[in-house]
Ligand SMILES: *Cc1c(COP(=O)(O)O)cnc(C)c1O
């Protein structure tokens with residue numbers, strides 16, 4: 001990776017907060033001042049991108065996230081994650097590889113696993129990640145869940161009491177106004193069989209100012225709520241993102257991280273190690289490391305599955321289990337997430353198993369005589 005700043009120097013956004021424009025810390029100001037056109041992008045970076053790409057997959061970058069770019073070039077991980085590239089127009093993949101659209105029994109709800117359901121609360125985000133799994137709809141449509149849809153969802157949940165875990169996803173649910181979001185959470189919480197609610201949001205990473213005291217004070221009334229966020233690279237660690245995560249944790253939210261393995265961004269075991277170490281320092285638990293999905297327009301981000309296995313092997317030897325995510329492939333055809341690991345079980349008989357430790361040494365492990 002091409003870092004112009006030494007790793008232990010303060011990240012840029014905390015370094016020059018004094019010369020930020022007034023309004024910088026206000027999330028509404030950040031949203032109003034997003035870079036949304038190729039012309040603006042050209043003015044700010046000198047890089048010309050064809051409008052054909054952004055007509056198909058829209059562009060949006062918050063001033064905060066833009067300030068984390070250290071070099072206006074695709075070798076910069078933040079730049080690569082948020083600045084469009086013409087390769088997005090390459091036609092080789094499917095629009096909906098996870099078949100989410102076919103597993104939708106009622107509008108805005110995906111029911112793939114017996115005990116869990118996923119709710120699409122909105123189709124917009126503050127920053128459009130170029131590798132987004134839901135590129136087919138996120139940012140392209142402009143949809144916010146309405147009361148009819150919400151009632152359909154609560155009816156479905158009530159009629160399917162085996163669903164105990166509801167994931168509020170999107171787009172980014174924290175794009176909604178606090179009142180609207182609280183209304184959604186309150187409705188889901190009113191279903192007796194729902195034990196836990198999860199919210200998937202990238203705001204701590206791309207617009208940490210959204211995690212206001214008001215937001216956490218209102219949401220914490222509906223605990224247990226888990227928040228899964230989405231850090232992909234250590235350059236995303238700033239004073240602001242740390243404060244956002246800590247505000248959530250301090251208010252009883254269990255915070256996890258789902259990252260995506262991305263070519264030229266974080267397909268490097270040392271970067272992954274730094275990412276995981278940084279997360280646990282903020283009390284954010286690495287949850288999943290996703291293999292990049294087979295989505296239309298993201299082929300240039302994909303790695304081989306073996307890269308993920310190599311990273312897991314590296315992490316297991318160096319980090320506490322608390323800092324190690326699970327590497328998963330979300331399988332095409334909606335067949336679910338499949339964990340993929342280095343091979344630690346070498347052979348198995350009724351008498352003994354042979355295991356391999358993180359240093360590659362073989363270990364004989366006897367089984368109980370009578371079981
Ligand atoms: C990922 C996913 C879930 C949650 O899976 P966990 O492994 O429990 O995090 C639930 N529903 C759908 C449709 C999903 O894609």
Ligand code: SF4
Nearest residue numbers: 125128129132171202
């Ligand atoms: S925040 Fe999530 S849903 Fe939104 S563009 Fe990024 S990956 Fe897609």
